Amino acid sequence: MSKAKRLLDILMFVTTKRKFTAQEVADEFHISIRTVHRYIIDLCDMGLPIYAEQGRNGGYTVLTSRLLPPILFTEEEAVSLFFAFQSLNFYHSLPFDTEITSVTHKLYSSLQNEAKIKVDKIRSFISFWNPKRTIDAPFLKDVLEHSIENRNIHIQYESKSGLKTKHIHPIGVYAHDGLWYLPAYDYDKEKILLYRVDRILSILSAEKSEGEYMNLEEWFDYHEIKKPIRLHVHLTKEGIRQCKSVPYFDGTVVTQEDETGYIDTIIDKGELGFIKPLFFRLGSHARILEPKELIDGLRKQAEEILTMY
Amino acid sequence: MSKAKRLLDILMFVTTKRKFTAQEVADEFHISIRTVHRYIIDLCDMGLPIYAEQGRNGGYTVLTSRLLPPILFTEEEAVSLFFAFQSLNFYHSLPFDTEITSVTHKLYSSLQNEAKIKVDKIRSFISFWNPKRTIDAPFLKDVLEHSIENRNIHIQYESKSGLKTKHIHPIGVYAHDGLWYLPAYDYDKEKILLYRVDRILSILSAEKSEGEYMNLEEWFDYHEIKKPIRLHVHLTKEGIRQCKSVPYFDGTVVTQEDETGYIDTIIDKGELGFIKPLFFRLGSHARILEPKELIDGLRKQAEEILTMY
């Protein structure tokens, strides 16, 4: 076996063990101790942070955590990585922040000048916009950790009705529109609710969870329609155009031959509050035929507005 | 110099040149041709896709594009990369799609089992939610290319008032809420407008641009207030809560001692259409004091609703 290959094998061996003696390596690879000492000098030269403790019970200790075998990237692949990083730029709170910074440096410094220019251009010509929030989510990493470790937590939460203590089982976290959300099973309400990570004021305690809950992906797919209700709306041409831009209606907008259209679908009653402002904006571009509750809600809100002003 | 170092130097040399002869390498590194042949066998063993053409004008050709020197990542760094990729998951159209797939494979396959589990967990416990759009943006990569290369383009665009041909200078592209947007200088309207990349039906022609335009970052920072207007609103406690969640008002919401609050700021008249539905939803939680146009707009829309139903 070539020396380079053997060195890498030893690199993997020692970064995995973290603490080891020269004798252990010699036994593992059937080489002499003298050679092991020499190899360790080579690894140090390669930049592996390693230190030795002398005397009985001494040995070597590797400072970095486990390393991957060296990977050869093409320039395009490196560029695509910077593109991926670009999508994280607008987030204020992020887990893995320090690691991403170190990867960025490692990659950027190994690029040739031409590729550096390309990366810089990507940075200035492409962006993933999210509202630049000033809201901090200090418990993001903790909450993520607890959900990965399948633990229940007690949290102090700033809800609509004031400060509350909640006993929840976190399902996962997701970012949307610059904010971090936490779907979690609420043991008091006995159902899954959606929390905002920035509104968590503290984590009081955590305990291992026994139950099995859905994961984040399942939660995204899962939309229980508890109170099905028919939504039936006629749309003008402009109404179609606007509704097609609303992800919620993606796929349900039907265009007819005369260029008008309609939406005719089943939704959950709880979602009416969410779509009401939408139809307010559409005004006469959308004529709601069903449900009556939506029409009444719109009327009520319209009357409230007219009473106010 | 050690063999490993020399092999890497040659690797860089040949991946940059793409096509070369053994003699060229021999001259460059002052080694014999025989050795070059031997080195090339080593590079093949390392997995470099390279083939030889025999005969006069023959030589070697490297199939992959330029490679970076091998990079050592820590396991945490690799995990953070998967985290970054996660943020691209909900996008339907992406440039660099193939590269990201190949990087993902390279990295994942080099992970140890334990780390693979960690990555899988991240994938199932953290997400960057964006509406799953079915809308395709086939010209995304082209438009990006043209803006990087500082070119003007003629496009067919599906606008509010139908199919139109536009002569524009693209400034860059950005993703928001699952859609790709293109701010661009419109040569007919003589100002910067915002286009949706999915509404571009074709790119008719392109020519080198002479002018200097702002870049994407500048455009984000730039918000010309052409027709300044005062927005002055009183908010209830719930009104404050809701407005604080609206990025547009981030920082302008003031809370008073009695737990009510207000917004008092200068905005552009053109933005009224955008904030109108917001105040409709807030209803009596927000009492608009100024501008009159906003109140009138709300009243008009409310009357339209009441006339309809």
Added chain:
DNA sequence: GTTAAACATGACAAGTAATGGCATGATTAA
């Protein structure tokens, strides 16, 4: 069809690097 430029491969001697063994010393815990 001959020639020149390229790759492909083998043999071998000379040179270089890596290895193992041994010796010595330093440091530390038992």
Added chain:
DNA sequence: TTAATCATGCCATTACTTGTCATGTTTAAC
């Protein structure tokens, strides 16, 4: 004091790398 550990030097042996030369093969150009 002893045993376990790292640190380092020396040297003979072994293994590898290199350059030179020789021999083939393939292909384009003349």
